[in-house]
Amino acid sequence: MLRMFLKLVPLLFLFLGAAQAQRTTQDVFMMQYFQRRLQELEERVIRCDQDLQTVNHKMYDVSAEVRGQLRGVTALKTEMQGHMENLALRVDRVERDVEYLQNKIPELSEVEIAESVLEEQVKEAKEKKKAAIPQNKDCSSQLTGIKSQKIVKKAGDLNGSWMRDPTKGSSRIYFFSGSRNRTLLEFVSMKTFTDTNWTRMAEAILLPLPWQGTGSVVHDGFIYYHHADTRNEVLKVHLLNRTVVDRMLLPGAGRMPAYGLSPHTLLDLAVDEMGLWAVHADPDFGGNLVLTKLDSNSLSVEHTWDTTCKSDEAEGAFIICGTMYVVYNSQSGGRSTIKCLFDIHDTLLTEEVPSIYFPKRYTSHSGMQYHPKEKQVYAWDDGYQTTYKLDLKKKKQAT
Structure with a gap:
């Protein structure tokens, strides 16, 4: 009986060693699997970060272009305002000149007035033409x-x-x-x-x-x-x-x-x-x-x-x-x-x-x-x- 037990002990140790070796191999496979998955996730995160940077650069470029266009529009607006002010000034001057000429030109119904009166009007018109403000x-x-x-x-x-x-x-x-x-x-x-x-x-x-x-x-x-x-x-x-x-x-x-x-x-x-x-x-x-x-x-x-x-x-x-x-x-x-x-x-x-x-x-x-x-x-x-x-x-x- 003792002799049989002694024969079984080596077989037991051999079985336990084989089971432990099998578990170790499985653990290595699992670690390698997790490492591959983590590496894939890390690569995805890097690609995502690169995509975000690309989008940010594009958004910055678009924003800069929009700001430039806004500055151009503002400059054009200022220029147009200046042109409008100048145009208003010119129109005002033309209106004053037209009014001045209208005041000088006699009506058609008065064309047949006496020659002496006409000469007096011409002289008056010449005096007014000198300046809008009379000489002191x-x-x-x-x-x-x-x-x-x-x-x-x-x-x-x-x-x-x-x-x-x-x-x-x-x-x-x-x-x-x-x-x-x-x-x-x-x-x-x-x-x-x-x-x-x-x-x-x-x-x-x-x-x-x-x-x-x-x-x-x-x-x-x-x-x-x-x-x-x-x-x-x-x-x-x-x-x-x-x-x-x-x-x-x-x-x-x-x-x-x-x-x-x-x-x-x-x-x-x-x-x-x-x-x-x-x-x-x-x-x-x-x-x-x-x-x-x-x-x-x-x-x-x-x-x-x-x-x-x-x-x-x-x-x-x-x-x-x-x-x-x-x-x-x-x-x-x-x-x-x-x-x-x-x-x-x-x-x-x-x-x-x-x-x-x-x-x-x-x-x-x-x-x-x-x-x-x-x-x-x-x-x-x-x-x-x-x-x-x-x-x-x-x-x-x-x-």
Whole structure:
């Protein structure tokens, strides 16, 4: 019995070993199967991630293309708005001209009126053709030359403007430093302005909104200036209480600098014996200057003239008795010269008036304001505050 048991023991161990080997082989097969499945899943995840990246790139490209098209549409919209504004301006001018011509042309029923009456009407029509604004009898001056130059001082930025209020007969000086600012300085007199401690003697006037360019003016107790960051808005601010009392959009202005050598000034305001004026350049008119008469009380446009004076290489302009004198120079700086003028009454022509030269100076004027009572120009010459006494003579009346 014991001998038989001993024979069975090796057989038992052999059977157990074979069973264990079979289980080990099955486990290896299962592990290999799971590894293959995991590898297949990993490859699928990688392909899916690649597909997502491809889709994202395509979506980005489509988004960029849409943004570009939107920018193009916005640019076209802005351009169309500019064209529409210009068209409206042109239509308004044509309507005014047609109305003006209709007022001049007699009705057919009046063709058979007396010859003397007809001659009188023709004469009247010629008078009206000179200008929409009648010539002021008290304003009979025309510029013939620069009598003298005086450099008052050097202060502030390279660009700016300074002036007096001509309507008040005041001795106060108004100092606009820079082509963009919100604070101007007021001095009680020229003596205070030229004093050594001039900054301590100045009164700082904080405007409600900043100005742009060097075309600001002080007129009858109000400050008129181009509102910064707008194309063509003109503000009227009360000098004492610093509030905006009126504003207007100057038709056609602000699309290019008024003067080629003063790129910071999109529109220039001026005062003469006849009141308030505005000057700007029109790209649709070959870059020529456009002169506009404004009502200083309501800021409404009284009349507009397209002039033959070029804005290219111009540095500034001023107006005397309804005649605009345009000052030219060169990019490198030199001697300023009046080479073009425009008289709204047609009593003066550029070709009939010789070029007027300014005394030798520094570089270029950035601001020029005429004072009707003093008969001189307050100029800003590369940071130098300068005055020019003018040589004037009686202006012939329109015939």
